[in-house]
Each structure stands twice: as structure tokens, then as C-alpha cells.
Amino acid sequence: MGLALIGLSHVTAPIEVRERLTFRDRDVRSALAAVLADCGVSEAALLSTCNRSEFYVHLSSESGLAEAVRLLEAKGGGGGGGGGELPQSVVSY
Numbered sequence: 631m632g633l634a635l636i637g638l639s640h641v642t643a644p645i646e647v648r649e650r651l652t653f654r655d656r657d658v659r660s661a662l663a664a665v666l667a668d669c670g671v672s673e674a675a676l677l678s679t680c681n682r683s684e685f686y687v688h689l690s691s692e693s694g695l696a697e698a699v700r701l702l703e704a705k706g707g708g709g710g711g712g713g714g715e716l717p718q719s720v721v722s723y
Contacts, residue, residue, distance in 0.1 A: 635721075636698045637677075637684030642721055651705060653678035664701060670694030 638651060653661050658676055665674045670691035677684045685698055 632689060634687050634689055634695050634698075635684055636687065636695065636702060637682060638702075638721060639682035639684070648681070648683065651678075651683040651702060653683060661705075665698055669697035669701060671698065 638648065640648065643651075653676060658678070662674050662676055665671050665676075665685055665687060669687070670689060671687045671694050672690045673688040675686045677686070683702075685702070687694070687698060689695060
């Protein structure tokens with residue numbers, strides 16, 4: 631497949647949304663493990679700062695991109711009454 635970026639930043643999301651998608655040091659291993667196990671991803675890296683949270687992934691399948699976006703939405707409360715702002719804030723390339 632290829633390389634993809636999935637995430638959000640200060641450009642695409644307000645602070646309230648970015649705070650829900652912060653990955654602390656203790657969360658990084660489990661987040662990467664989830665992406666690798668559940669998203670059709672063969673390699674992954676996570677960049678999480680105060681202004682952005684981004685997964686850089688090598689996709690093994692086309693469905694992997696949608697699965698990784700769903701993983702971010704789940705962490706951020708998307709689909710669970712989170713106000714609907716998360717799906718519009720997450721970008722993927």
C-alpha cells in the first residue's frame with residue numbers, strides 16, 4: 631500500500647478536541663500496539679505534542695487507513711456523543 635499520516639493539529643482542531651487525543655508517555659506503547667494489531671498496519675510511529683497527535687503508518691491494506699481513523703475517533707470519544715467535532719478534525723494523507 632504505502633505511507634500514510636493520520637492525525638490532527640492546532641490547524642484542524644480546537645484545544646478541547648486535541649486534549650482528548652493526547653498520548654502520554656505511558657499511552658504510547660499501547661496506542662502503537664493497537665494500531666499495529668487492529669488496523670492493517672505493518673509499521674507505525676506516533677508523534678504527540680501539545681499542538682498535534684499524528685500516526686505515521688505503513689499500510690498493509692486499504693482498509694487500514696479507515697481503521698486507524700476509527701481508532702483515533704474512539705480514543706477521542708468520537709461516535710460516543712462527543713459533539714461530532716472529532717471526525718471533521720482528523721485528517722489523513
